[in-house]
Amino acid sequence: EIDLTGDVAVVTGGASGIGRRISLTLAEHGADVVVADLQSDPREGGDPTHERIDAEFEGTGRYVECDVTEPSELETAVEAAETLGGVSIMVNNAGISRSEDFLEIDEAAYDRMMEINAKGVFFGAQAAADRMIDAGREGSIVNLASISGVTGRATGVHYCASKGAVRVMTYAMAAALGPHDIRANAVCPGLIESPMTRQDLGMFGEDRGATDTYERTAPLGRVGQPQDIADAVLYLSSPLSGFVTGESVIVDGGATNT
Numbered sequence: 001e002i003d004l005t006g007d008v009a010v011v012t013g014g015a016s017g018i019g020r021r022i023s024l025t026l027a028e029h030g031a032d033v034v035v036a037d038l039q040s041d042p043r044e045g046g047d048p049t050h051e052r053i054d055a056e057f058e059g060t061g062r063y064v065e066c067d068v069t070e071p072s073e074l075e076t077a078v079e080a081a082e083t084l085g086g087v088s089i090m091v092n093n094a095g096i097s098r099s100e101d102f103l104e105i106d107e108a109a110y111d112r113m114m115e116i117n118a119k120g121v122f123f124g125a126q127a128a129a130d131r132m133i134d135a136g137r138e139g140s141i142v143n144l145a146s147i148s149g150v151t152g153r154a155t156g157v158h159y160c161a162s163k164g165a166v167r168v169m170t171y172a173m174a175a176a177l178g179p180h181d182i183r184a185n186a187v188c189p190g191l192i193e194s195p196m197t198r199q200d201l202g203m204f205g206e207d208r209g210a211t212d213t214y215e216r217t218a219p220l221g222r223v224g225q226p227q228d229i230a231d232a233v234l235y236l237s238s239p240l241s242g243f244v245t246g247e248s249v250i251v252d253g254g255a256t257n258t
């Protein structure tokens with residue numbers, strides 16, 4: 001049994017989809033969790049995020065408003081963890097995805113993708129590492145990349161660029177932080193059913209083309225659920241992975257390597 005009692009986790013984008021499952025799973029295993037996310041999610045009817053978190057986490061999670069494109073707001077989120085004992089697990093999960101043709105992606109769309117998905121991870125990890133090193137505390141940083149940061153896909157060149165950046169910056173973070181007993185690993189999810197894929201990308205609606213193909217061709221014959229990713233993050237956050245750093249773990253039902 002994995003026991004994270006005494007650990008304090010910060011999960012960016014923790015209010016929805018994969019991040020929500022990660023937050024709840026770390027809390028179920030004893031960690032105190034800071035859920036850092038935008039003030040509201042239009043996909044949730046625009047209700048204030050803090051009300052949902054308060055209800056769902058029943059005291060095991062604390063919500064902090066945080067836009068990951070603002071390094072100072074990431075610092076605020078990490079600061080909130082100090083009052084609980086200090087961050088020891090940092091999960092940089094917040095991200096966006098868009099399906100756009102290469103020739104249609106303008107500069108603003110490119111910048112937005114890189115700002116949230118890559119810059120947000122960079123400064124989230126930096127803020128957490130700074131605190132861990134200051135306190136002389138061991139820690140684990142887990143960054144959400146994607147199989148789209150391992151192989152390319154035609155309708156998301158900017159997304160692939162951002163996720164490839166996350167994967168390789170994670171290796172570099174492991175090199176920089178290992179001497180401080182801080183591990184850094186990436187998780188590369190395959191197709192996971194979440195508000196991102198359901199609502200933003202419309203992959204479970206009328207146009208199920210890519211979803212059907214995934215189910216037909218991935219060895220395990222299904223798309224993933226947020227819990228599949230949360231379980232990998234739990235492992236990478238816990239002492240079970242104590243000798244694992246600078247690694248990226250593909251969690252995709254076998255789709256990429258077969």
Ligand code: NAD
Binds near residue numbers: 038095
């Ligand atoms: P989601 O859209 O359901 O959740 C993303 C969360 O991030 C939301 O709560 C959103 O409010 C938050 N967020 C967005 N922009 C933010 C910002 N600027 N500051 C703070 N929070 C912000 O998406 P998901 O499917 O749960 O994805 C989570 C992560 O997993 C992302 O990094 C995504 O790229 C990655 N991923 C998802 C899939 C998939 O198939 N769903 C596959 C590979 C990788």
